[in-house]
Amino acid sequence: MTMQTLTLPAPTKLTAMQSHGGGWKTRLQAGQGYGNTLNCVLTVYRNESVAGFFKGMSFPLASIAVYSSVVFGVFSNTQRLLGQLRHGDASHTPALVDVALASTVAGFISVGIGTPVDLVKIRLQMQTQTYSTANVKLKPTVPGFPVYQGPIHCFKTVLQKEGIAGIYRGMGAMLLRDVPGYCLYFIPYTFFCGWITPDECISPNPTSIWLAGGVAGAISWGTATPMDVVKSRLQADGVYLNKYKGVLDCILQSYQNEGLKVFFRGITINAVRGFPTSSAMFLGYELSLKAMRRDQTETNP
Known part of the structure; x- marks a missing residue:
């Protein structure tokens, strides 16, 4: 089975890699005192209620259409x-x-747009945490205000x-995350989609698309986690000092302060979350592309 061509139609509102995740993943990777995933979720909920999980998401949501269109357009x-x-x-x-070269170019371009968006998101998420290290303890300049x-x-x-x-x-850090991350996003999708789809089929069926997209998302986000941790820490750094x-x-x-395990914080979250998100994304993409092709055929018989 030949590899499927990913050709982007008109700008679409696809969920981009940089917009995944709420405040609790960032806190788990870049914050202090949250422990494991469950403790992090409970702490955020106790301190900030449900709203704490969505802090800093308005900016990524407002820019997601442009970001997705550019990334997938560059790839195509x-x-x-x-x-x-x-x-x-x-x-x-x-x-x-x-596919590898197109993914690499898309990864480079994505960083130019995604870095400021991620920085704002992470700064808004992390400003609620009191900074403390050694004997240094800092809080917002005006007590009670972020x-x-x-x-x-x-x-x-x-x-x-x-x-x-x-x-x-x-x-x-984002370049080191997204360039290989997009390669491990598009390549597994095209490979698994072609492998699962029967040879007699011209195009993949929805089940094949859903499964291939999910596997691609899990692989991409799972392997990107170490650099995702470093990126989150660098961007959170600077809220106070x-x-x-x-x-x-x-x-x-x-590594010196927390050991090798620190680079795998959130890997389960990333992999598990990446499966359904990418499944829905690729399924919506392929179905919309088929619909557009059908409309073109009916318009120009």
Whole structure:
């Protein structure tokens, strides 16, 4: 069975990798004193009620359509360009190397859009936690009030105090997460979708799409967890003071203080959550693509 071509139609509201997860995953990875997943969930609920799980999500939700359209559009157009350059046909079924190269380009482009969005989300989620390390204990400047009043205020404050470099804090870790992450997202999907789909079928059925998309999401997010932890810590750093000098320093400090296991915080959450989310995403994508093709056929018989 040949690999399926992922060609993006008009801009779609797909759930992007960077928008997954609420406040509790970020706190588990970058926070202090939350322990395991269950304890983290209970602590957030006790302190902030249900609203605590959705802190910082308005900005990612507002930008998700643009983000998804750009990422999937870059992936699709890169595949078409490679097909034209290598095979003389933009619609040629992509080889594995074509999918890998298109995924890599999409990963690079995604970081430019996703880094500021993730930074704002994480800063809003982490400002409710009192910072403490050694003998240093810091709280918001005005007792009872958060550091940031909302996503726009957070963006403006970071830009004024830290400049463009502050807005793109954690970009290196995000590149190390998303470039291989997207490769392990699109490649497993095309492979499993082709493997599950019977040879006599022209296109994959909904069951094949659902299963292949779920497996791809679980693989991608599971393997991206170590860099997801580093990225979250770098972007959370700076709400009160700067603790890490960069990606390597964050890795070394995290390892020295908490051991190797710290890099796998949230891996179960990521993998389990990645399955249904990606299943729904790819299923919606393929079904909408089929519908558009059917409409085009009926319009132009």
